[in-house]
Amino acid sequence: xxxxxxxxxxxxxxxxxxxxxxxxxxxxxxxxxxxxxxxxxxxxxxxxxxxxxxxxxxxxxxxxxxxxxxxxxxxxxxxxxxxxxxxxxxxxxxxxxxxxxxxxxxxxxxxxxxxxxxxxxxxxxxxxxxxxxxxxxxxxxxxxxxxxxxxxxxxxxxxxxxxxxxxxxxxxxxxxxxxxxxxxxxxxxxxxxxxxxxxxxxxxxxxxxxxxxxxxxxxxxxxxxxxxxxxxxxxxxxxxxxxxxxxxxxxxxxxxxxxxxxxxxxxxxxxxxxxxxxxxxxxxxxxxxxxxxxxxxxxxxxxxxxxxxxxxxxxxxxxxxxxxxxxxxxxxxxxxxxxxxxxxxxxxxxxxxxxxxxxxxxxxxxxxx
Amino acid sequence: xxxxxxxxxxxxxxxxxxxxxxxxxxxxxxxxxxxxxxxxxxxxxxxxxxxxxxxxxxxxxxxxxxxxxxxxxxxxxxxxxxxxxxxxxxxxxxxxxxxxxxxxxxxxxxxxxxxxxxxxxxxxxxxxxxxxxxxxx
Numbered sequence: 001x002x003x004x005x006x007x008x009x010x011x012x013x014x015x016x017x018x019x020x021x022x023x024x025x026x027x028x029x030x031x032x033x034x035x036x037x038x039x040x041x042x043x044x045x046x047x048x049x050x051x052x053x054x055x056x057x058x059x060x061x062x063x064x065x066x067x068x069x070x071x072x073x074x075x076x077x078x079x080x081x082x083x084x085x086x087x088x089x090x091x092x093x094x095x096x097x098x099x100x101x102x103x104x105x106x107x108x109x110x111x112x113x114x115x116x117x118x119x120x121x122x123x124x125x126x127x128x129x130x131x132x133x134x135x136x137x138x139x140x141x142x143x144x145x146x147x148x149x150x151x152x153x154x155x156x157x158x159x160x161x162x163x164x165x166x167x168x169x170x171x172x173x174x175x176x177x178x179x180x181x182x183x184x185x186x187x188x189x190x191x192x193x194x195x196x197x198x199x200x201x202x203x204x205x206x207x208x209x210x211x212x213x214x215x216x217x218x219x220x221x222x223x224x225x226x227x228x229x230x231x232x233x234x235x236x237x238x239x240x241x242x243x244x245x246x247x248x249x250x251x252x253x254x255x256x257x258x259x260x261x262x263x264x265x266x267x268x269x270x271x272x273x274x275x276x277x278x279x280x281x282x283x284x285x286x287x288x289x290x291x292x293x294x295x296x297x298x299x300x301x302x303x304x305x306x307x308x309x310x311x312x313x314x315x316x317x318x319x320x321x322x323x324x325x326x327x328x329x330x331x332x333x334x335x336x337x338x339x340x341x342x343x344x345x346x347x348x349x350x351x352x353x354x355x356x357x358x359x360x361x362x363x364x365x366x367x368x369x
Numbered sequence: 370x371x372x373x374x375x376x377x378x379x380x381x382x383x384x385x386x387x388x389x390x391x392x393x394x395x396x397x398x399x400x401x402x403x404x405x406x407x408x409x410x411x412x413x414x415x416x417x418x419x420x421x422x423x424x425x426x427x428x429x430x431x432x433x434x435x436x437x438x439x440x441x442x443x444x445x446x447x448x449x450x451x452x453x454x455x456x457x458x459x460x461x462x463x464x465x466x467x468x469x470x471x472x473x474x475x476x477x478x479x480x481x482x483x484x485x486x487x488x489x490x491x492x493x494x495x496x497x498x499x500x501x502x503x504x505x506x
Contacts, residue, residue, distance in 0.1 A: 054404065055423035056444065088403040088425055088441075093410040093417045100484055102491050110498060118494040145489035155413055169412030176418045178406065190411060191418035198420050229491075232371070233407055233423065233443075240439060245371030246405060246425055247443025253413065276409045278421055 023068050037061035046250075046279025047071055051321060052078025053180070053199040055249050055278050072201075072321050079322050082180075092234045092243060096253050096276070098152050101229040103280075106156045108222045108257055114153035119228060120280075156225040157255050157272060166257065166270040186313050193295055193316060197288045198277055200319030206283060208309045208319075209290035217294045217307030221273060224257035228280050252277050254285040258293050263301030271300060291315060372476045373453035374442045380479075381472065382452035388471030389464065391455060397429040397437065400447035426450040436461050 024031065038045055038061040048060040052075045060078060067073035103119025106112055118124075160166035176191035184196065197205060212219055230250050236243045254275035262268035273293025275285035294309040308314050318324065373381055385391065404422035411418055427441045428450045438458025440450045459468050 050421070053421040055407065055421060058444070059424070082404065082422060085422070085424065086401070086403040087422075088405050088427060090406045090419075091408050091423075093408040094420075096409070096413045100488060102487060103494075116496040116498075117491050118496065119491055120494075143490045144493040145486070146492040146495070148485070148488035148492040157412070169410070169415030171410070171414055172416040174416055176408065176416070178419050180406075180419075180422075191416055194409075194411060194418040195420070230487075233405070235405055235425075235441065237439070237441060239429070244374065244441060246374045246441045247423060248375050249407065249423060251409075251420075255413065272412055274412050276420055 023066075032065060034058060034061045034065060037064050043280060044069075044071060046281050047202060047284075048074045048078055050278040050281050050284060051075045051199055051201060052082065054078050054082045072325055076322050076325065089235055089237075091246070092236065094231045094233060094249075094251070096227070096231060096251065097155055099227055099229040099231050099251070099253070101153050101227050102250075103228040103282075104153055104225070105227075106223070106225045108224050109156060109159070112156060112159070114149070153227070155255070157257070160224075160257065160270060164269070167260075167266070167272060169272065169274075184316055186316070188312055188316055190292070190296070190299075193312060194274065194276070194288075194292060196316045196319055197275075197291055200288075201321035201324070202281070202284045202287070204319050204321070205287040205291055208294075208315055209287035211307065212290050212294045212309045217297070217305055217310040219271075219273070219290070219293050220259040221256040221290050221293060222258070223286060223289075224255045224272075226252070226254045226282055226286065228252045228282065250279055252279065252281045252285040254282070254289040256286075256289040256293055260300065265301050271296070370439075370441070370453075370457060372473055372480065373440060373456055375480065376442075376449070376453075376476050377479075378444070378446055378449060380476065381449055381456060384472040384475055385452050385456055385468075388467060389459075392432050392459065394430040394432050394438075394455065394458070397431055398427070400426055400428040400450045402426045402445045402447070428454050430454050430458060432458050432462070434462065 038057045041061070041064065044064055045057050045060045048063055048071055049055050049057065051071075052060065052063070054060075059081065060074065063074035063077040063081075064071065066077060101114075101117055101119075103121060104114060104117045106116065110116070157166055157169075161168060174191075176195070177189065179192065179195050179199075184192070188196070211217070212221075228250070230248045232245050233247050233249055234243045235246050252275075254273075256273040256275075258271045258273060260266070260269060260271040271293065273289035273291075273296075275288030275290075275292065277285045277288060291309055294307070295312050295315065297304055297310050304310055403425060405425045406422050407420045408417045409420045410416065423443065424445050425441055425443060426445055426447060426449070427439070428447070429437060429439045430451070431437050436458045438454040438456070438461075440453035440457060442450050442453050456468055456472050459465070460473075
């Protein structure tokens with residue numbers, strides 16, 4: 001129950017003034033600029049764009065600054081801003097085959113056309129703190145360069161497709177459902193699940209994926225391919241009557257190749273899980289692909305083992321960190337009247353218990369006399 | 370229009386102003402920032418799904434001669450959208466050659482050079498596998 005009360009305005013204004021001061025920190029330390037956050041905290045910016053579900057690095061950097069580095073708060077700010085934007089249209093589906101790959105690796109084939117491109121990765125670093133970064137110094141040396149090969153880098157799953165060893169993903173142009181327009185409805189088709197996972201909390205999706213690896217809905221995934229790079233976004237413009245490129249965005253795509261022994265309807269073959277996320281966000285993209293595959297048990301005729309990662313209602317209802325935060329944090333807001341009624345109830349129950357005990361005591365004494 | 374959409378902040382306006390004086394125009398649609406839902410395909414090739422939105426600014430204008438120019442650019446910069454729509458309109462007039470040389474060619478060169486420099490860095494991180502020769506004889 002909610003009752004309007006007044007009286008907190010001064011305290012709230014003062015709290016916000018102090019928040020602004022604390023956000024700035026020690027004024028003798030130079031202030032962070034949006035450009036610094038965008039360029040040097042790129043992976044945080046990417047996470048805020050992915051889970052805020054809005055690709056705009058400057059806005060994500062501003063949100064991180066405003067939120068004092070609390071990424072879920074920053075995602076909240078982006079989601080709130082997003083709702084103020086008119087929707088100008090839908091893009092054509094992006095062509096990840098035409099991606100300008102910064103990174104492209106496969107855990108299933110060593111020698112594959114296009115090669116294994118490591119890109120700017122943390123892999124193979126020793127995870128030892130680098131104290132050179134603590135000292136302000138010269139910019140790093142230019143990274144070595146080699147003449148690139150021309151042409152698109154083909155998808156790994158394409159090679160397996162040729163032998164019929166892996167399920168196909170045939171093209172189709174059904175307009176997909178949109179979570180930002182219609183609330184989540186279950187059962188959710190795959191397109192809706194992918195949208196929910198793409199904007200879901202990285203920690204949650206990671207944990208769900210990890211649970212499948214530990215045996216809760218095991219689907220034995222190999223990373224068939226992981227690629228990170230820029231793709232062009234095209235949109236049909238009604239007033240022009242043709243499609244134009246409206247921008248470039250960086251994406252991370254993960255395709256898993258999963259063991260599948262066949263079912264009543266499908267021959268033994270490899271199956272696929274798919275992850276696609278804004279920015280350089282490979283932990284999230286791999287996690288998304290594993291969870292996507294786990295949620296496909298029904299369409300592939302697998303058994304439901306009761307694993308959380310197979311349960312679409314569980315996964316999709318709890319993946320969104322803004323919904324989760326909203327509901328979780330609302331319990332710290334005033335519930336004075338709610339609590340007052342609980343207090344009354346507990347007092348009444350205690351009174352009744354005490355009265356019954358007293359009555360029983362009295363009747364025992366009477367019986368004894 | 371793709372080049373104009375992807376150009377860095379202030380880039381189109383700077384090249385345009387270096388190339389020629391801006392002509393007078395009337396707005397058909399004032400610059401407006403909105404979002405476009407970006408779609409992907411399941412498995413890279415399958416059915417489409419909604420991945421998330423991106424910010425886009427659009428506008429439309431008419432030059433005094435009647436030529437209409439449109440812009441849809443990535444991001445939220447209204448001055449950049451205006452400059453892009455002016456270039457789009459003037460590309461349909463007899464100043465097309467001047468603008469091609471003064472605005473579009475430099476933008477293309479910058480985009481190519483940025484893409485090549487990233488691709489060259491990526492190529493340098495390509496793994497060259499080699500097998501150690503086993504001494505079996």
